[in-house]
Amino acid sequence: MIKRIFFVFAAMGLGSLGCSAHVPEPTENNPAPTAGVAQIDEYRHTIAKSRFRVGQNSTWVTEGHSRKVSGSDGVFVEDSSNGHVMAILNAHSTARSVPSFGATLAEHNAEVRSYFVRSGLPEREIDRVDGSVVTSGTGRAIDGIRAELVGAQKVGFISTIRRAVDGIPVRDSIAVAAINKDGDVTMETVYWPSIDPAIVREAKALSAVINASNADDYLAKLPHADEDRAGEVVIRHTAFHVEEQPRTIATFERMEKVQNSWVLRRYDLSGRQLSWGQPDAKGALTTQPKQP
Amino acid sequence: MINRISRRMLPAVGLLLVAPRASATPVGYVTTEAVTQYNGSSGDLPNCDTTVNSFRSKLVNNPSSVVQWQTGHVFQNLSAYQSDFYDPERLAGGADQYNFDDPNFPGISYFCGHGTFDNGAWGSPTQFCPTTCNNPYAWWERGTGICRIFPGLYNNQPFCTYDAPREIFGWAQGAQWEVYYSDGPVAWGERSSWAGAGTNGGAKLVVLENSNALLPGFIYTELHQAFAGVHMIAATMPTNGDWGPGSGQRGSLFAQWYVDNPSSSVADAWVYSAAQNTDGISCPVGGGYQGINGCGCTITVSMGATRESADRNRDDTWPNLMDSSRDGDGTTWYSWLYTCNYDSNTYPLPFPI
Numbered sequence: 001m002i003k004r005i006f007f008v009f010a011a012m013g014l015g016s017l018g019c020s021a022h023v024p025e026p027t028e029n030n031p032a033p034t035a036g037v038a039q040i041d042e043y044r045h046t047i048a049k050s051r052f053r054v055g056q057n058s059t060w061v062t063e064g065h066s067r068k069v070s071g072s073d074g075v076f077v078e079d080s081s082n083g084h085v086m087a088i089l090n091a092h093s094t095a096r097s098v099p100s101f102g103a104t105l106a107e108h109n110a111e112v113r114s115y116f117v118r119s120g121l122p123e124r125e126i127d128r129v130d131g132s133v134v135t136s137g138t139g140r141a142i143d144g145i146r147a148e149l150v151g152a153q154k155v156g157f158i159s160t161i162r163r164a165v166d167g168i169p170v171r172d173s174i175a176v177a178a179i180n181k182d183g184d185v186t187m188e189t190v191y192w193p194s195i196d197p198a199i200v201r202e203a204k205a206l207s208a209v210i211n212a213s214n215a216d217d218y219l220a221k222l223p224h225a226d227e228d229r230a231g232e233v234v235i236r237h238t239a240f241h242v243e244e245q246p247r248t249i250a251t252f253e254r255m256e257k258v259q260n261s262w263v264l265r266r267y268d269l270s271g272r273q274l275s276w277g278q279p280d281a282k283g284a285l286t287t288q289p290k291q292p
Numbered sequence: 293m294i295n296r297i298s299r300r301m302l303p304a305v306g307l308l309l310v311a312p313r314a315s316a317t318p319v320g321y322v323t324t325e326a327v328t329q330y331n332g333s334s335g336d337l338p339n340c341d342t343t344v345n346s347f348r349s350k351l352v353n354n355p356s357s358v359v360q361w362q363t364g365h366v367f368q369n370l371s372a373y374q375s376d377f378y379d380p381e382r383l384a385g386g387a388d389q390y391n392f393d394d395p396n397f398p399g400i401s402y403f404c405g406h407g408t409f410d411n412g413a414w415g416s417p418t419q420f421c422p423t424t425c426n427n428p429y430a431w432w433e434r435g436t437g438i439c440r441i442f443p444g445l446y447n448n449q450p451f452c453t454y455d456a457p458r459e460i461f462g463w464a465q466g467a468q469w470e471v472y473y474s475d476g477p478v479a480w481g482e483r484s485s486w487a488g489a490g491t492n493g494g495a496k497l498v499v500l501e502n503s504n505a506l507l508p509g510f511i512y513t514e515l516h517q518a519f520a521g522v523h524m525i526a527a528t529m530p531t532n533g534d535w536g537p538g539s540g541q542r543g544s545l546f547a548q549w550y551v552d553n554p555s556s557s558v559a560d561a562w563v564y565s566a567a568q569n570t571d572g573i574s575c576p577v578g579g580g581y582q583g584i585n586g587c588g589c590t591i592t593v594s595m596g597a598t599r600e601s602a603d604r605n606r607d608d609t610w611p612n613l614m615d616s617s618r619d620g621d622g623t624t625w626y627s628w629l630y631t632c633n634y635d636s637n638t639y640p641l642p643f644p645i
Contacts, residue, residue: 068552075553088549091557091609105635130579132567132631136606138599139512139644141624145435147512149644150599150625158567158631171581172570187560189568239541239570241548242346255573255585261335261406262534262585264573288366 040125040165040195045085045175045188047076049119052087052185053095084191084240098180100156105131112159112177115185121175121192127164131157134178156186165195168203168250170235191240196248199235203250206269207233210252221271225256236266236276249274317357318614320399320496321364322348325372325392327405327462334461340404341368342540343501347402350547358554359610364397372405372462374469379520381490383477389492393480398494399614401480402543406461407502411530412453413442425452432456438509442532443587443639444576455510460502473500474514481522483619486597489520496613497558500527501542503534509642511593516623519595523605523613523620526562526592531632531641532575533586539571542583550610558608559592559629566590566631579634589641591630597622 047054047069055073062068065081074089089096102108109129117123137152156178163173177188209218210233231254238246251266251274266274324344328337351361367376378386379393388394392401414429425437433454441450458474471478479489480498498518505527506514515525526546528535545568549561566582574580575587582590596602602625605618612618628645 066552070553075555077552086548086552088553088556089560090553090555091560091607092555096557096560105637130581130633131635132579132582132633133636134563134629134631135636135641136627136629137643137645138603138625138627140599141512141516141626145513145516147626147644152643152645154637155629158564160567174568174570176567178564187564239544241541241544241568259330259332259335263335264536264571264585288371 039197040200041122042083042194043121043175043190043192044083045116045119045121045190045192046078047085050076050085050087050185050188051115051179051183052076052188055090055093079240082191082238082240082246083193084189086240087185087188089186095180095184095186098182098184098186100154101179101181101183102157105133105157105159108157108179109159111179112175113161115177115179116161116175116190121161121190125163125165125170125192127162127169130160130162132160133157156180158187163192165200165235166204168200168207168233168235170195170237172237172239174240189240193237193246195235195237199248199250202269203233203235206250206252209269218271222267223265223273225258225265227257229255231255249276251276317360318611319360319362320614321362321394321397321494322351322399323364323366323392323394323397323401323495324348325365325367325376325401325403325405327369327372329369330406330463330468333463333468334406337405339540340501343543344368344402344404345543346540347499347543347547350544350551351400354551356550356554359614361399364399364401365391365394367391369462370464373464374462374471377403377460377471377473378477379479379482379489380492382479382488386477388478388480389490389494393482393493393495395483395492395494398496398616400497400499401495402499402501403460404501404543407500407535408456408459408504410456411504411532411534412440412456412507413445413451413532414456417446417451417453419452420446421450421452423452425454427452428454430456435513438642440509440642441639443634445532448577448639453507453509455507455513458505458507458514460500473518476517478518479520480518480525481620482520483616484521484621486622487520493521495522496524496619497608498522498525499543499546499562500525501535502527504530505535506591506593508589508645511591511628511645512626515593516595516626519620519623521619521621523608523618524558524592524594526559527590528584528588529591529630530584530586530588531639533573533580533584533588535588536572536583536585539569539583541569541571542566545569554610556609558610558613559606562592563590563629563631566633572633575634577634577639579632582633584633587632587634587639589630589632589636591628591645593626593628595620595623595626597624599625599627601625602627
């Protein structure tokens with residue numbers, strides 16, 4: 001009854017995907033640094049800078065390393081352990097139904113960029129702004145197998161500012177926000193930690209190797225893969241929500257096909273493969289015995 | 293006043309004061325099944341452990357007055373079986389009532405592992421639109437196809453794409469197993485027999501972290517048989533790329549929304565937290581990441597006998613999940629919330645999703 005299909009983990013359309021190095025756009029006011037790498041400071045967002053509204057009856061609570069202010073509309077959280085902030089509306093907040101800022105995603109992206117820069121996020125470290133459209137909808141079955149559309153609507157936009165230092169993307173630094181037509185922030189997350197200059201120097205050295213005419217010598221040192229895609233040099237640091245000791249690496253990462261599966265592998269300057277998986281040992285549990 | 297109460301009575305008085313509040317807090321269970329080792333049949337997925345463990349850990353270890361989460365079943369690698377996911381009333385040998393859909397552990401059931409190879413662009417599609425889509429590319433594809441864009445593929449020219457069975461697969465007892473959640477023997481969350489299944493379900497929310505969990509344009513076809521009372525199914529929906537197996541972030545981020553704001557919307561938590569996921573690779577038309585290798589979307593789906601019940605469950609809060617009076621009551625209507633890691637206004641998905 002059930003068709004037997006050969007399944008492997010991969011995406012056929014992936015052939016057209018490629019990673020490209022992201023070069024920051026220097027401006028007159030924010031020249032790209034070219035000299036030696038100085039300390040890369042963190043940007044720390046706060047509720048004082050935020051346009052998120054927690055609503056009435058706000059109360060402050062400290063839970064472990066999180067400092068929360070909660071109100072009738074939502075919660076704003078500041079994490080003292082790593083400096084990240086997060087703001088989330090309550091499910092029943094009326095602010096969730098206020099239309100989004102801007103008619104297009106590009107307009108929303110520009111507004112979010114402006115909001116964070118005015119709040120103090122260093123503009124020269126902005127690599128790019130990516131956006132998403134949130135959509136809801138409803139459908140109805142027509143023959144027990146297929147369905148027809150009854151209605152769909154845009155719920156809002158989300159814009160994500162990505163970071164780069166000296167042209168090297170810092171993949172895990174983000175400033176994310178959704179803004180409504182009243183100018184209020186309805187969701188935000190900021191994690192923009194300081195970066196060790198030694199890591200930036202290592203990333204630049206790695207980038208020089210990858211872009212050199214003899215890059216094949218480096219690539220030849222990497223473990224065998226059945227196929228691979230163009231990769232890029234990036235800085236990775238522990239994501240804001242992972243409960244472990246912060247860690248930062250400079251790495252060349254690329255998609256590789258191994259055992260019929262496409263995986264993202266990472267290498268250091270010597271060509272050694274790096275493990276990177278945001279482990280969370282606190283959550284590990286031994287598997288349970290099965291019921292008979 | 294209190295002086296008139298004997299010391300022996302004080303504990304009882306205390307109970308009277310706190311017991312009603314304590315009993316009003318619903319209890320929910322987090323059941324996880326994760327397959328990380330595939331013995332060479334496919335690549336290993338070490339971060340599947342990471343994503344389910346961090347999800348469960350954050351819910352269970354962060355008590356709130358909203359839901360009291362406890363650990364349900366934990367089956368990893370060789371202990372995740374095919375029968376864990378099949379309904380015994382629909383398929384002999386199915387045993388989901390003791391495992392993924394256990395009525396004694398009602399709550400959230402989360403799977404992470406490999407999934408379906410066919411992402412809707414099997415081989416080299418040649419049926420460019422506008423045209424009639426009635427000639428599937430592969431023998432396992434079925435029905436009438438639809439025209440849609442695969443962002444960045446073939447200069448964004450729409451082409452015919454067809455539905456194919458959706459599955460999860462693992463490795464246990466010396467062989468690879470598959471479970472086709474799109475094709476009948478799966479029925480999650482059943483508490484009444486309207487779905488032709490039993491009354492022995494416990495899943496209120498099912499999370500599927502697997503390759504090509506859903507295909508845009510075929511969501512109803514692929515999920516309506518699995519809905520048997522479950523409020524919501526949360527998954528990824530790649531559009532030209534794949535779910536990123538290198539990411540262990542998704543479960544942690546999803547749970548972080550609950551930890552930071554237990555009064556948040558469950559669907560918002562799944563969908564909006566995608567924008568905070570820094571794993572994955574870029575999408576050719578811009579954007580990318582969000583735990584997707586390429587272009588893709590993050591989605592929740594709810595179903596009901598009426599539009600009201602489908603829409604209502606799409607808006608579930610965390611305690612709503614544990615409210616059995618809101619259990620799914622049919623599959624005539626469905627309701628969704630999604631976001632993609634690129635501009636889905638410029639590169640639209642087919643409707644209905």
